Amino acid sequence: MTASVYVNKTIYCRPMMRALAAAGLTAALLLVPQPALAADSSYRTLATASNPNWMAGLDSGRSLGALSIPGTHETLSIHGGDYTQTQENYGNSAATLTAQLDAGIRAIDVRARVNEGNTFTIHHGAVYQQANFDDVLNRLASFLGAHPGETVLLRFKQECTGETGSCADATGQKSFTDIFDAYVAARPGLFWAPSVTRNSAAAVPTLGTVRGKVVLAVLNGPRGGRFDSYGLAQFAGWNDGSSTYVQDAYSVPTFAAIGAKRDAVNNFLNTTNSGDATKIYVNFTSGSGALAPPYWVAGGALWEQGVNPYLLGRLNATSYARTGVVMMDFPGGGLINKIVSYN
Template identity: 30%
Template sequence: MNRTVILLLYVLVIEASGEQTPAFDRTEVPSVTWPDWMSYLPDYLPLSALAIPGTHDTMAFFGGPLAECQSWSLTNQYNSGVRFLDIRCRHYQNRLPIFHGVSYQRTDFFQVLNDTVTFLTEHPSETILMRVKEEYKPYQNTRTFYQSVTEVLNQIGEHWFLRSESLPTLGEARGKVVILQEFSSEGEGPDFGPPYPGPMSISDAYQVTDDSVKWADVERHLTVAQNGDPERAYLTFCSGVHWLLYTPESLARRINPRVHDYLINKTPLRGRRRSVGVVIMDFPGAELVKQIVLDNWV
């Protein structure tokens, strides 16, 4: 049996078992919930300056080890404190099913937004940043991706979405979804929200051959964010994959604890102007989510 087969079998055995630690969680329910943490922050703060927990490929629950990125349902992610979503829609027969690469995730954009509105109805102090991206190959459509997104938003209700060219303050965004738009609206109509990536500072080295190199990039960007412009959003992706060396889960087991330790042990930076920004993870542990939130008061 060659080394590649042995490695893949090892990964499948390790990742088949549920595990819940402060920084990593492969179970269905977070150990700690904090569904109203934004209610403790003042309205005048710009969203761009907040420390916000996020999930990479938020709805990626199916497709095998190389495709699966989360184990908490969307509602449980919200309850844990997650406020940034990474939503990937395939344009398929004028509908918007959720995909991760080639893998269908057994839900669609309407359901994601419907669950989001349900959460915001119960927790109106909160806001959701939602990156929306067209994923995989379009198939048999008679309209544009923009038009299909427009239809879904109209079905949900336009009043749930804050259309803004830049990230608003927390007070302006409470109870609403702020879409970060990663698809074209040229010649179609107004943008749904701030462009992604636009002027944001983003660290997203997702092709990983060495987890130490990946961690060095994450740590560097977390430090950059704390000294950055409060009006500019800083997004740090802790996620990554390699078809042979790392699945999303195996990398998260290595990176998430380092992020957790960084947040607990970091000393105040001289001249620090803001928080660590948006921290985006695969399989985050509830205590890690909590530590990101707490950075808003450090």
């Protein structure tokens, strides 16, 4: 009896011991700065893709929900070090956004702080990303003016919580939504109007309806939740993390948990292909944690394959009807091209 109990305890403890060992190894690795992983077709090679007009040849009657759309998570997060940077740096003042749009990115994730003068500055947590919301809108207007057959989906979020590690909004300013409305009003025709009309909760449009325009998918508060039914009605439940049409399992505590993130991405690909064909499904490949910076999750660490190369392998090996919107950190040109090719 005693021996049996001892064996059972040993078996029970093995997963915990492996987890502790992985955490210890990860912590040891983080004591020594690690170079970024080698770039490949899935990772850190954005500029090898050139798809400035990929939507132009598509049927205007197709729903946005039927498309396969490459996107970026924390689109303008290029400063702040390994735990903050999520994208290759192609320049401040949203020049990085222009590089992404030229590569074929059509879904973006922008986070803003309320600044003096009732303006928005772009942040990732406490780190100012050397861009303002006017820069973002200038880049979008310039790109869509030159490529009127395209559209861009925008997830826009109030970034500051005032907590440690985050930013704090400037005091004495208008509400986030009032400031947003002022930006929209100053640029008539840039946004698809039903998506930026307060309390309108728009239906998913066809591509032809929104060519040459920005479509607001959702306007999120700093702790999740949607402001005043801006954006698309289907995203009423888009909070901080996953929901019916969104996979955003962003917590990856250590490199040993990258596999769980790969599984989440793969499972949501299956959900997307078996789900409502009239809805937009948003699959975040990104993640991070105290012992797993974003570039480890995207590119891999030690024996754990990164999400980006894993995803490219899955898309090459499996025939999907659509990928939905795929929001990535450090996307490679080959991965962007592959998602576009599904259209």
